[in-house]
Amino acid sequence: MADDKKLTTRAEDFSAWYNELVLRSELADYSPVKGSMVIRPNGYGIWERMQRALDDMFKATGHENAYFPLFIPESFLKKEAQHVEGFAPECAVVTHGGGKKLEEPLVVRPTSETIIYHMFAKWTQSYRDLPILMNQWANVVRWEMRTRLFLRTLEFLWQEGHTAHATEAEAEEEARRMLGVYRTFMEEWMAMPVVTGQKTDSERFAGAVRTYSCEAMMQDRKALQAGTSHHLGQNFAKAFDLKFQNEEGEMAFAWNTSWGVSTRMVGGLVMTHGDDNGLRVPPKLAPIEVVIVPIFRKDEERDRVVGAAHKLRDELQAWTGRGATDRLRVKVDAREGMKPGAKYYEWELRGVPLRLELGPRDLDQQSVMSARRDTKEKAALPMADLAPQLAKLLETIQAQMFADAKARREAATIRGGLTYAQFRELMDGEGGFVYAGWNGDPAVEAQVKEETKATIRVIPDAEFRSPIAPTTCLVTGQPAKHEVLWAKAY
RNA sequence: CGGGGCGUAGCGUAGCCCGGUAUCGCGCCUGCUUUGGGAGCAGGAGGUCGCCGGUUCGAAUCCGGCCGCCCCGACCA
Structure with a gap:
């Protein structure tokens, strides 16, 4: 049926559109455990690119990665009053292990402040040990009542930055700095405009003095909190005895920050850029930037065209105009028994920013037909010196997607x-x-x-x-x- | 947990009221013909009808219980 091939439109039912898009573009699928999901390669590929970009930005601002364990003693969570209150209802608790009831239940981390500041306390004696600038990539569990693919699941992937500073001003500067990093990432990589600011008390993180966030507008005009950065003051330092001796020789509590973004951003990306034909991935986050679809009729044409497509891919990948490590990400779709049109629809559903159609006519003219995912515009490009043309086109697409998203937000x-x-x-x-x-x-x-x-x-x-x-x-x-x-x- | 909906092949469904072991489409496999915007024809594989129990000669269908999922509410990145 022809209708099976089309997504529910955004205007008909935004929520149904979102679910269908995520499932059919193979970003994710439901797992057998209610409320949790499998992130499939198409979705994980986007997350990996997000991770890489953010990780580079964290390193550039002086942070190091570490890994803290999944299980936290239940008593830890109870040490900071507001924190327990905030998280207790949504914690998964392990009561048995090795076939025996545990002496003390273990909480599956909903976030890692408690274990991390416990460890920071162990490692900190002097102001010379500060600041500590750490980040971890991890999974966390929050037992939510109502779940939604990517936006709210029992388990999700994120990064949580945790820092300790000698002064309040330094901690405040750090919290603001990382909010800025998130904003830059969301604007420049996700092409998703955000409003930054401070949360009111009712929406503040449990245990924080101040919470800052990046808020994006989805196409249904609802807001998505896409990233948060917290100034924790000395709340956790006091709860976990995170002290140091300052230059004057006095003992003082450290000042902490924490900040995080999660796989929820993938959902934000879908709801910011998706259209009725499927996903649109901004080029900088696209695991595949360019897909080449060879077009042929007869066998001898197939050999010639598919050969040319592979050669073109190799040339594009060999191009170092964006730097030696940032090569064009190109795929050739040479599947047989599938008409070119069917392939176009599939790659559009998956959001690949740029498609190249390569047939006998193009080869004869030494050109290739390009089609933009964002605008659907087609243009014949000369084959000579194609890589820089594509790189430029991808930049244009990236910029256009951001401009469009921003205009949509302003209009609403x-x-x-x-x-x-x-x-x-x-x-x-x-x-x-x-x-x-x-x-x-x-x-x-x-x-x-x-x-x-x-x-x-x-x-x-x-x-x-x-x-x-x-x-x-x-x-x-x-x-x-x-x-x-x-x-x-x- | 409250309200609503739904569980039949990988997906979407018909059949259920009015009992007789299953319909159609998509997808999948094989072959031939196709291929510049979702291919056609022919053949084929695939189902404990969510689970347990009851009624009956016989249950997808009737009755009872349970489970799961989705949507809408209270909590959250």
Whole structure:
């Protein structure tokens, strides 16, 4: 049936569209355990590229990788009051091992602050041991009620950075720096615009003094928290006795930060860039940037065309114009018994940014037909000196995808000028980002959440705030304490 | 855990009301013809009808219980 081949459209049912896209493009599949999923090679390939880019950025900012264990003594989690309260309900707890009941239950890490600051305490005596700048790539488990592929699963992959500093100012600088790293990554690699800012108390990480986040807008106008960075103050240092002797010879508690992004970003990528034909992967994160589809009729044509396709791939891969280690990622799809059109649809579903069609006519003219995934534009390119042309085209696509996503967000963003009644109507209908004044009262925040499902995503950083700051609170009309960003969220 | 929906071949489904061991499409395998936007024809493989129990000569179908999944709510990256 022809209809089987088409995805549910975004307009019909965004949620169904997302699920179908993830399954059919083979990013992931449901596993037998409710709420957990298998990340398939297509999805893992994107995650690997995310990891590589981020890891380079972490190293460039002075961090080192380490690995801390999966199991944490239950008592550790209880040492920081807010932290236990925040995580206890969603922890998986191991009570038996080796056929016996354990003396003390082990918690499967929902995050690693406790074990890590316990170890930092062991390794730190002097201010000379600071700062400690560490990161780990790991899996974590949070027993969620409602799950969604990539966006919320029982187990997910992430990185968690953990640092210890001698001063509060240094820790604050670190938390802000890493938020900036995330923002750069999301904009430059994911082509996903974000609003950065500080979380209100109700959305703050359990155990943090301040939480900062990057908020992106999905195509259904809902917000996705894509990365967080926490200034932990001395909360964990005090709970785990993480002390050092300062230059004056006095004992002092260290200041900590933690920051993380997860495989949730893959879901964000889908919901930012996907269209009704499938996924669109920004070139910098695409495991395959260019797919070559050979076109032939007769046997002798096949040999000639497939041969030329492989030769072209080898030439493209050999090109070092982007640097010796950043080669063009090219695949030839020479499968037989499948019509070229069918291959086009498949690679479009999977989001490969650029397709090259190579047939006898192209060979005769020493050219190749290119087709962009983002705009569907086709153009004949001369075969001579093709690699730099493709590299440039890929850059254009990357930039275009970011510009489009940003324009889409701006079109769905309202700054000021709304009454609360209008706001409620908006959130009840199409939704979007709304910048408005807030009197700073958590009760108002709770009321809005109750009435509209919308929450304060962040108190935006200066550059995102409106030119003219709102003076009154959206809900109460009282003087505004902050300008905040309201939206419904994932 | 509350509300709604659904479990029949790898996927999507018909059959269920009105009992007689299973329909169709996609996919898969083989062969031939095809191949510049989702190929055609012919042949073929594949099913404990979610699980357990009951009623019956006989259960996908009727009855009871259980399990699982998806969607909507309360919690969260």
